[in-house]
Each structure stands twice: as structure tokens, then as C-alpha cells.
Amino acid sequence: MKTKAKRIVILSALIFTLGSVTVFGESLWGSFEGFSKARVFINDSEVNIPEGDVPAFIVNGRTVLPLRLLAESLQATVSWDNTEQTAKIYKPNIHMFVSLDVDKEYTIKKPFGKVARGETRNFVVSTQVDTLKMNATGFKITVEDPKGELAAEAVEVPLEKASESFWYTWPFKVSFNQAGNYTVKFSLLVDGSYTVVSKKTIVSE
Structure with missing residues (x-):
């Protein structure tokens, strides 16, 4: 939409x-x-x-x-x-997927939203962005634990040229040591500050 x-x-x-x-x-x-x-x-x-x-x-x-x-x-x-x-x-149109893998044609393989507590998992965050009308100069992807602290190193990517639509995938490795909701966040850099524009939850139990 x-x-x-x-x-x-x-x-x-x-x-x-x-x-x-x-x-x-x-x-x-x-x-x-x-x-x-x-x-x-x-x-x-x-x-x-x-x-x-x-x-x-x-x-x-x-x-x-x-x-x-x-x-x-x-x-x-x-x-x-x-x-x-x-x-x-x-309000940009953003779709974010969490899966075990994604191929070169951006086909999402084995998406998931729940893990066993104590598990360490390698996974891929895929983001599809369209109708990006604002003058964004970059974006950031983070994974936060239930306490709101970073569960993996944040990924920051500059946008060198204006584009209304793009795909981006990045691998993460997270140890789900706590029970609760882990949150994947996609933030846009506009006017020098980041704003969260999409979230995805991974439940650890």
C-alpha cells in the first residue's frame, strides 16, 4: 500500500x-x-x-x-x-524479514519468529524499502535483547544517492540467552538523527 x-x-x-x-x-x-x-x-x-x-x-x-x-x-x-x-x-513502506538464509534472487528461506532460550543462531535480516520520499542519508539495523541492550553489533549503512526503493540483507549472530522479546529495528538517518521506521520481534522462550 x-x-x-x-x-x-x-x-x-x-x-x-x-x-x-x-x-x-x-x-x-x-x-x-x-x-x-x-x-x-x-x-x-x-x-x-x-x-x-x-x-x-x-x-x-x-x-x-x-x-x-x-x-x-x-x-x-x-x-x-x-x-x-x-x-x-x-511513513515509508518497509518490509523486514528474519530468516535462516536468503538466495541471490532475494528469496527468503526458512523465516522464523521464535527460538529456544539459550540458543545461538546465525540468521539474515532482509529489508525491502519503497516509497522512500524523504532525504535519508543512511540507515541502521540493530538487534536488541529484552532489556533494550544491543544483542549484536549494529550495522550502519550510508545512502550515497537518493533512491526510493532498495533491498538490503545482512547476517547476524545472536545468543538468545534471555527469555522474552528480541527486537530487530530498522532506522533511517534523516536530518542527522535516526528514527525507527520498522520493527520485527523474535521470541525467546
Whole structure:
């Protein structure tokens, strides 16, 4: 499915109403600049707002949330044009596969999503990217353990020329010593910072 770039004129926050977002408002969580704070959940996970940052708050029955936090929660990138006072959100179409092998024609062989705890496994992460409209200058693939720490060395790849679509495969070797979810993340480098735009879970049990 093709994604569309959304051009939204804002200063630093987005006023939105989404069916998949749960908001608890009123004055339960305190106030900000005279407005009631709100908690925001996306797919049952609370949006984590760093201490000292602008929180989610309610104006005329609408919830206001810093745009970058919302975009990152939706695994999208956001860029800000200060001259035009315009923000652009991009959600690239990315498919990521975890398998034991992949051939030269990019045929995925023996995909998996679960391993036995204590097993050390060699596997391949394959990523298919298309509709890449933003000016990305690189990408990174990481594998994190259930505690959020790197389970293998991260792979960082520069993008020397603009391309809307490409395939990339890379081998990993991971010891699944902990029980829980290991997460494979694909991040794009845009405007000097990485944003996670795709995730894949490997369950260790």
C-alpha cells in the first residue's frame, strides 16, 4: 500500500483525533500553561514524553501532542522547515524479514519468529524499502535483547544517492540467552538523527 507524504503547517505540536489513540484527560494528570494534561496511548503503549518537554494537553476538547513524538510512535519520520514554518511527515513502506538464509534472487528461506532460550543462531535480516520520499542519508539495523541492550553489533549503512526503493540483507549472530522479546529495528538517518521506521520481534522462550 502506498503511503502519502503529509504536509502539515504547525509550530511544534499536532492537534489530532485518532481512533487508535486512547486519551485520558481532564485534570487527572495536572496542567500545562493553564490547560489540562493528557496521557496518550498508541496501540496500548503510552507515548513517552521526556521530562521537561511539552506534554500532551487538551484545548477545546482536542488533544495537542508534540509532532515528533507522535511521528516516532507511529514509526514515521518528521522534518521541519523553519523558513516555511512547515512540518513534513513521511511513513515509508518497509518490509523486514528474519530468516535462516536468503538466495541471490532475494528469496527468503526458512523465516522464523521464535527460538529456544539459550540458543545461538546465525540468521539474515532482509529489508525491502519503497516509497522512500524523504532525504535519508543512511540507515541502521540493530538487534536488541529484552532489556533494550544491543544483542549484536549494529550495522550502519550510508545512502550515497537518493533512491526510493532498495533491498538490503545482512547476517547476524545472536545468543538468545534471555527469555522474552528480541527486537530487530530498522532506522533511517534523516536530518542527522535516526528514527525507527520498522520493527520485527523474535521470541525467546
